[in-house]
Amino acid sequence: MQVPTILVVDDEPLIRWSLSARLTAEGYRVLEADTAAQALERQREGVDLVLLDYRLPDADGLAVLQRIKEADPDTLVILLTAYSSVEAAVEAMKRGAYHYANKPFNLDEIVLLVRKALETTELRREIRALRATQAQPYGLERIVGESEAIANVRALLRKIASSPASTVLLTGESGTGKDLAAKVLHYTSQRAGKPFMNVTCSALPETLLESELFGHERGAFTGADRQKRGLFETADGGTVFLDEIGEIVPALQAKLLRFLEEKTFKRVGGAADIRVDVRVVAATNRKLEEEVRQGRFREDLYYRLNVLTITLPPLRERARDIPLLLKYYVDSFNTEFKKRVQGIAADALERLQAYAWPGNIRELRNAVERAMILGEGKLLTSADFPMLAGGRARLTETVELPAHGINLDELERSLVVQALDRCGWNQTRAAALLGLNRDQIRYRIEKFKLERVPS
Numbered sequence: 010m011q012v013p014t015i016l017v018v019d020d021e022p023l024i025r026w027s028l029s030a031r032l033t034a035e036g037y038r039v040l041e042a043d044t045a046a047q048a049l050e051r052q053r054e055g056v057d058l059v060l061l062d063y064r065l066p067d068a069d070g071l072a073v074l075q076r077i078k079e080a081d082p083d084t085l086v087i088l089l090t091a092y093s094s095v096e097a098a099v100e101a102m103k104r105g106a107y108h109y110a111n112k113p114f115n116l117d118e119i120v121l122l123v124r125k126a127l128e129t130t131e132l133r134r135e136i137r138a139l140r141a142t143q144a145q146p147y148g149l150e151r152i153v154g155e156s157e158a159i160a161n162v163r164a165l166l167r168k169i170a171s172s173p174a175s176t177v178l179l180t181g182e183s184g185t186g187k188d189l190a191a192k193v194l195h196y197t198s199q200r201a202g203k204p205f206m207n208v209t210c211s212a213l214p215e216t217l218l219e220s221e222l223f224g225h226e227r228g229a230f231t232g233a234d235r236q237k238r239g240l241f242e243t244a245d246g247g248t249v250f251l252d253e254i255g256e257i258v259p260a261l262q263a264k265l266l267r268f269l270e271e272k273t274f275k276r277v278g279g280a281a282d283i284r285v286d287v288r289v290v291a292a293t294n295r296k297l298e299e300e301v302r303q304g305r306f307r308e309d310l311y312y313r314l315n316v317l318t319i320t321l322p323p324l325r326e327r328a329r330d331i332p333l334l335l336k337y338y339v340d341s342f343n344t345e346f347k348k349r350v351q352g353i354a355a356d357a358l359e360r361l362q363a364y365a366w367p368g369n370i371r372e373l374r375n376a377v378e379r380a381m382i383l384g385e386g387k388l389l390t391s392a393d394f395p396m397l398a399g400g401r402a403r404l405t406e407t408v409e410l411p412a413h414g415i416n417l418d419e420l421e422r423s424l425v426v427q428a429l430d431r432c433g434w435n436q437t438r439a440a441a442l443l444g445l446n447r448d449q450i451r452y453r454i455e456k457f458k459l460e461r462v463p464s
């Protein structure tokens with residue numbers, strides 16, 4: 010802890026001097042003030058505790074006490090009163106004073122009081138710091154975006170988090186935020202104080218996955234030399250996140266369905282039914298309906314899972330969130346890498362907004378991370394985002410001139426029309442898709458006499 014700072018407020022120089030000398034000798038940093046105005050002024054320098062004279066030339070002690078508390082509720086105040094007036098003392102405590110001392114006071118007594126008071130502040134700070142670290146690391150605000158699609162996702166998460174719903178399905182392409190949504194769902198729910206357990210279904214062979222989820226009895230299979238509790242038991246009261254649910258084999262699908270319906274299960278090799286209270290959040294980037302149609306995923310399990318479904322939208326369908334997310338990650342990497350990147354150059358921003366982001370937010374995050382590690386300017390530019398060039402480079406490799414040739418003018422016209430249509434005739438974004446600037450696309454719109462056809 011830093012050396013605590015004590016502000017001594019009294020209009021009598023002798024009292025200030027004696028308090029100041031003693032407290033300095035005790036190792037504190039001491040500031041002085043002889044009026045209320047000066048006291049409030051000096052409080053701004055950062056003060057842990059104030060020794061405040063009840064009678065000041067320019068204001069009464071209670072009023073000053075109130076102002077000090079308003080400026081910083083954490084500042085402790087010990088009121089020094091010349092008359093032992095019970096009413097004044099009571100009033101002072103009511104207004105938030107830590108304690109009071111009667112003048113003439115004994116310096117040892119004051120030192121003791123100060124020490125105790127500062128222990129309180131220290132404790133309070135520790136508690137707050139603890140709370141802050143335990144406070145939901147995954148609040149709804151972690152889901153960045155202003156588009157309607159993402160606002161809907163947040164609204165659904167909020168509702169479901171506070172509901173008793175025990176099963177939730179998260180769908181969406183890779184990198185759209187299913188993991189994040191699962192954590193937000195857990196940490197904003199009543200279950201937040203209980204475990205959040207995460208298992209990636211595709212990462213384990215089927216038998217291991219089963220015992221991972223349900224646990225096993227001793228001797229249940231070779232190598233099971235002791236009883237083991239599964240995730241569902243460990244997470245009792247909390248949430249189990251089953252990632253990549255589309256990957257589990259039919260036999261396990263049946264067991265999972267039974268668990269979701271009855272809330273009970275048996276350990277592998279066990280006979281007893283075990284009952285737990287967990288919310289199961291399942292995620293998949295596969296189209297489960299399709300898996301059902303193909304016979305790879307049980308229909309009944311699909312219906313059981315699909316009661317409350319949140320679909321995370323792909324980034325390309327919410328392009329207006331792209332600048333926000335870019336800013337969010339520039340800020341967070343500035344902090345992490347101790348950098349001072351100010352933002353993204355306008356033309357790069359346009360192109361990033363028009364880019365399709367096949368890897369969604371994960372790709373965006375990684376792109377910003379890379380750009381911030383390697384980039385050198387205050388602004389990130391297109392050159393810092395290789396995928397902007399990459400997309401087009403690949404194109405030049407794959408577009409091969411047909412043997413019978415083409416009409417270049419027609420091809421150009423067709424591409425401009427496609428770009429405009431794809432971007433709802435937003436010229437800036439269409440231009441970015443073609444690697445042009447706005448003047449260049451306007452020139453072509455005029456050249457080809459293109460007009461928007463109302464749909």
Ligand SMILES: Nc1ncnc2c1ncn2[C@@H]1O[C@H](COP(=O)(O)OP(=O)(O)OP(=O)(O)O)[C@@H](O)[C@H]1O
Nearest residue numbers: 151152153182183184185186187188189294370371
């Ligand atoms: N709306 C959002 N705002 C800010 N960051 C986000 C948002 N959505 C996702 N992210 C971040 O993007 C990255 C990828 O998200 P996440 O891991 O949740 O994707 P996923 O859908 O689980 O992908 P996969 O299917 O590949 O497992 C993470 O770093 C996550 O924190």
Ligand SMILES: [Mg+2]
Nearest residue numbers: 184187188252
């Ligand atoms: Mg994931």
